[in-house]
Amino acid sequence: MTIAWIYPGQGSQVVGMGRDLQDWPGAAQKLALAREVLGWDPLALSEEQIHQTRYTQPALFTVSALLSDYLYAQGQTPGCTAGHSLGEYSALYAAGVFDFEAGLRLVSLRGQLMERAGDPPGSMAAVIGFDRTKLEHLCQMTPNVTIANDNSPEQVVISGSVEGVQAVCEQLQAKRTVPLKVSGAFHSPFMQAAAEKFAHRLREVEFQTPRVPVYSNCTATASRDPQTLKQALLAQMTAPVRWRETVLQMAADGVQEVWEIGPGNVLTGLVKRTAPSLRRRNISSLSDYPAGS
Known part of the structure; x- marks a missing residue:
């Protein structure tokens, strides 16, 4: 059976997310690295931080990445990966395109730029x-x-x-x-200035050949070519998220089941409405896939 691992973006339920990851020894090193890189704990957002893009985006990436690590540690492997907006970074990480620190630094910068993208207002x-x-x-x-x-x-x-x-x-x-309560007109030409600033950092990151195909938001197709995936990510901030088409393409490509990895169940709900024949599963905590399953 071909299983796609899919990753939610901003807008997911972030309150209390990932707390049980602190109990998994396999997460300790990366959680320590995240606290060092960010200067705050991605598993302990305050009520004020929960509503700020520069905090929620790195926190979501951290949780999704660590849940992916956990599933790999349990012997699970996806047939392909995809993510909605911010979730595309988690999808690329899970496929081995870049390491955890590189992904976290990119997402942290992305969150900061998007939070300041209100001029002109959108x-x-x-x-x-x-x-x-x-x-x-x-x-x-x-x-x-x-x-x-x-x-x-x-x-x-x-x-x-x-x-x-x-x-x-x-x-x-x-x-x-x-x-929507947002700081700017995301995924539109209004994000061009932020996208240009972000592109300078993204071009410095070396993309590896993914272990499985990754679907890109702006193409709704999968690729294993590092440069193709990087170009798609460069376009992502100003381009539409073609999630409906991505789901339909997954089904056409032979995907039979999707696992939403991260907080909430927004994406599996969208999958149900778009391609109801696909089986669906949510992995938002370690208890959703007990060790030894």
Whole structure:
């Protein structure tokens, strides 16, 4: 059976996540490294830190990476990996493209840049239950608005200027629109300045050939070519997250089951709505896959 390991991004439930990892001896060295690199404990976010991108992104990466290490230690191996937005870094780590410290430093910088990306100010909104053709037309006709996250047939996130996002939501007549509390218009051209700053650091990181194929957000296809994966990651901050297409491509490529590795169950829910034939499992703590299973 071909199993894909998939990784959630920002927006996942982060309260109390990963606490049991402190009890696993295999996590001790990397947790110590994370505290040294970050200057704070990724498994002990305060109430204030929980709502700040520069803290939640490294914390999510740390938890997902350590859960991946744990599964490997139990003899599990994925057939491929994929991640939603920030989760793509965890997917690349799990496939052996870069080591834990390199990934953590990249994610830490990414979080800092994204948190400061509010100039010019931008906006995002989740759209649920909509006419896709009409939405695409409105985004084409409205300046400074794009589909940022194509999550499932029934749910997308649009991103862009405050006025543009509001105008699309008002004209679309969706079942529901939800403004998101974000510091900028993520996965849109509004992130170009942050993306250029991030690219300088990313180009310095050497990508290794992954042990399994990795699906990229901006292509919705899998690759084992390090340079292809790096170019896709360079484009990720300003490009849409094509998650719906990624899930459909996984099914077409022969994936039969997905394991969501990290806090929450957002991605398995999206998989269920997009490709219900795929089996689903959530690994958000060590107890979800007891040692010796």
